Amino acid sequence: MKRPQPGLITLLCIASLFTVAPLIAVVILALSPQDAPTIPLAWPKELTFDNIVRIVRLGSFPRWLLNSFWYSAISVVVILFTSSMAAYALARKRFPGRNVVLWSIVATLMVPVQTTLIPTFVLVARVDGVNTLWGLILPTLANAQAVFLIRQFIRELPDELFDAARVDGAGEWRTFVSIVLPLVRPILATLAIFLFLWHWNDLLWPLVVGQSDAARTLTVGLASLNTETVSTSNLMAAALISFLPCLLIFVVLQRHIVAGIAATGVKG
Amino acid sequence: MSSQTLSRRREAITGVLFLLPVLVIFVAFKFVPILGAAGMSFTRYRLNGDVTFIGGDNYTRLLADANFWHSVGVTFLYVVLFVPATIVVSLGGAMLLNAVAGSATGIFRALLFIPYLSSFVLAGIIWSWIFRSDGPLNAALGELGPVHFLTGNRLLVLASLAVVSIWKGFGYSMLVFLAGLKAQPAEVYEAALLDGASPRQIFLRITLPLLKPVFFFVLVMETIIGFQVFDTIYVMTGGGPARASFSITYFLYDAGFKFLDFGYAAAIGVALFLIVLVLSILQRRWLEEKETA
Numbered sequence: 167m168k169r170p171q172p173g174l175i176t177l178l179c180i181a182s183l184f185t186v187a188p189l190i191a192v193v194i195l196a197l198s199p200q201d202a203p204t205i206p207l208a209w210p211k212e213l214t215f216d217n218i219v220r221i222v223r224l225g226s227f228p229r230w231l232l233n234s235f236w237y238s239a240i241s242v243v244v245i246l247f248t249s250s251m252a253a254y255a256l257a258r259k260r261f262p263g264r265n266v267v268l269w270s271i272v273a274t275l276m277v278p279v280q281t282t283l284i285p286t287f288v289l290v291a292r293v294d295g296v297n298t299l300w301g302l303i304l305p306t307l308a309n310a311q312a313v314f315l316i317r318q319f320i321r322e323l324p325d326e327l328f329d330a331a332r333v334d335g336a337g338e339w340r341t342f343v344s345i346v347l348p349l350v351r352p353i354l355a356t357l358a359i360f361l362f363l364w365h366w367n368d369l370l371w372p373l374v375v376g377q378s379d380a381a382r383t384l385t386v387g388l389a390s391l392n393t394e395t396v397s398t399s400n401l402m403a404a405a406l407i408s409f410l411p412c413l414l415i416f417v418v419l420q421r422h423i424v425a426g427i428a429a430t431g432v433k434g
Numbered sequence: 435m436s437s438q439t440l441s442r443r444r445e446a447i448t449g450v451l452f453l454l455p456v457l458v459i460f461v462a463f464k465f466v467p468i469l470g471a472a473g474m475s476f477t478r479y480r481l482n483g484d485v486t487f488i489g490g491d492n493y494t495r496l497l498a499d500a501n502f503w504h505s506v507g508v509t510f511l512y513v514v515l516f517v518p519a520t521i522v523v524s525l526g527g528a529m530l531l532n533a534v535a536g537s538a539t540g541i542f543r544a545l546l547f548i549p550y551l552s553s554f555v556l557a558g559i560i561w562s563w564i565f566r567s568d569g570p571l572n573a574a575l576g577e578l579g580p581v582h583f584l585t586g587n588r589l590l591v592l593a594s595l596a597v598v599s600i601w602k603g604f605g606y607s608m609l610v611f612l613a614g615l616k617a618q619p620a621e622v623y624e625a626a627l628l629d630g631a632s633p634r635q636i637f638l639r640i641t642l643p644l645l646k647p648v649f650f651f652v653l654v655m656e657t658i659i660g661f662q663v664f665d666t667i668y669v670m671t672g673g674g675p676a677r678a679s680f681s682i683t684y685f686l687y688d689a690g691f692k693f694l695d696f697g698y699a700a701a702i703g704v705a706l707f708l709i710v711l712v713l714s715i716l717q718r719r720w721l722e723e724k725e726t727a
Binding site for chain 1: 442445446447448449450451452453455456457459460462463464465466467468470471473474479481527530531533534538542543544545546547548549550551552553554555556557558559560561562563564566568569570573601605606609610612613616658661662664665668669682683686687690691696699700703704706707710711714
């Protein structure tokens with residue numbers, strides 16, 4: 167059995183300082199009074215939530231927060247549901263063209279999002295989807311990773327399970343909803359976290375398609391606050407708010423994140 | 435018709451029906467845009483529907499465009515700074531985590547991973563503050579400063595941007611490496627220790643070769659991420675100073691959404707795809723050669 171070594175622990179402490187200190191600075195700056203000097207960084211004489219309150223009340227901020235929420239939440243739910251259906255078909259059903267479809271989907275992973283940015287934008291613009299929430303969400307629903315990983319997972323499930331369901335007279339939809347979906351929950355949980363993070367933190371696509379407040383997400387809003395004359399403490403308050411949901415998800419579901427990365431990295 | 439062919443046919447129909455929603459989404463938002471990118475790159479494209487086929491003009495223009503070659507140079511330099519450093523940091527982190535035992539691993543793993551949860555926008559905002567000429571990093575450097583991280587020369591600006599991206603993103607690759615390390619058989623290490631192998635030998639002769647598939651995955655993934663650099667540039671430098679951080683994606687964004695030159699921007703997107711594709715193939719070749727050597 168390995169024992170903790172003091173030298174290694176020291177190194178890990180230094181590395182952790184590198185990762186965590188900037189985030190602690192965000193918290194301190196966000197809780198410092200607006201007129202307090204932000205340089206050098208000092209623990210403020212009094213902590214205040216004024217910045218948070220001010221930012222949350224700022225005209226468009228609630229709208230951005232809500233847009234980010236819908237963008238992430240709807241995408242996660244729709245991607246997971248439709249991908250599970252497709253993955254079930256690709257893993258368990260024989261039909262002509264199955265492999266062509268599977269590899270066409272996986273091959274799209276090779277194409278950078280920037281390559282399809284312009285045509286996707288034009289497509290959305292043509293159907294008046296610019297500055298709308300559905301125009302923002304719809305194009306991001308094509309997620310090859312989700313289809314591929316869920317398919318890998320379903321393939322490992324024992325055949326007997328599906329035979330038993332058939333013997334019991336379960337229809338295809340019943341089998342999918344009450345057998346497949348519950349069994350693939352671990353991979354769905356993992357994917358849910360990452361899809362949420364990717365959507366919540368996404369910039370380029372929301373930047374080009376959500377130019378007005380109607381569809382502007384929090385990251386785009388945050389970037390715009392950065393170029394405006396907002397005080398550092400207010401900016402950091404906004405940054406902190408944008409970070410909290412991600413942190414909360416991580417604290418609650420850490421286990422799935424580690425398992426999920428292990429699965430994507432080693433098998434992917 | 436026999437009952438077997440009937441059930442075969444039913445299976446096929448079910449398969450297609452279950453696949454249908456994803457297929458529709460992929461056709462509309464992946465396959466069509468990919469073909470669209472190729473198609474648009476041969477046109478002069480205006481949003482009002484004014485489209486003219488101009489053959490390879492966008493590409494000849496691209497090859498003669500000093501801005502394009504500048505952006506390619508900037509991006510390559512950034513990738514050269516970013517990719518090896520991020521691999522060293524994430525592999526180092528993974529090896530550290532793998533070497534310590536017990537409950538401490540979980541806590542340190544979480545602490546090292548935490549920046550991955552943030553957006554590049556958040557990372558850009560906080561590091562802009564850290565990098566300020568009167569900021570905390572320059573205060574720590576004391577006499578050596580002030581260093582103009584984001585307003586200095588191209589190398590310094592790109593290195594500073596790379597630091598931000600490494601800080602924000604290395605956690606993912608670190609966990610990929612960690613999973614790879616955990617999957618390595620302990621017996622091989624025990625045998626090597628019995629044979630009196632040095633830690634250096636163990637690392638070069640055992641750890642790295644066994645890690646190769648994982649290494650390839652991380653190398654390709656981080657290279658692709660490096661070539662797509664945009665968010666931190668958008669937030670921290672706006673492509674400057676004096677276009678020192680004018681990356682390919684920033685060039686594409688400018689061409690498309692500042693100059694509304696959609697056909698040209700599409701051609702830049704195709705060029706980016708080709709660069710990434712060629713590099714992925716070269717990286718695979720390089721690693722395979724190392725195997726046979």
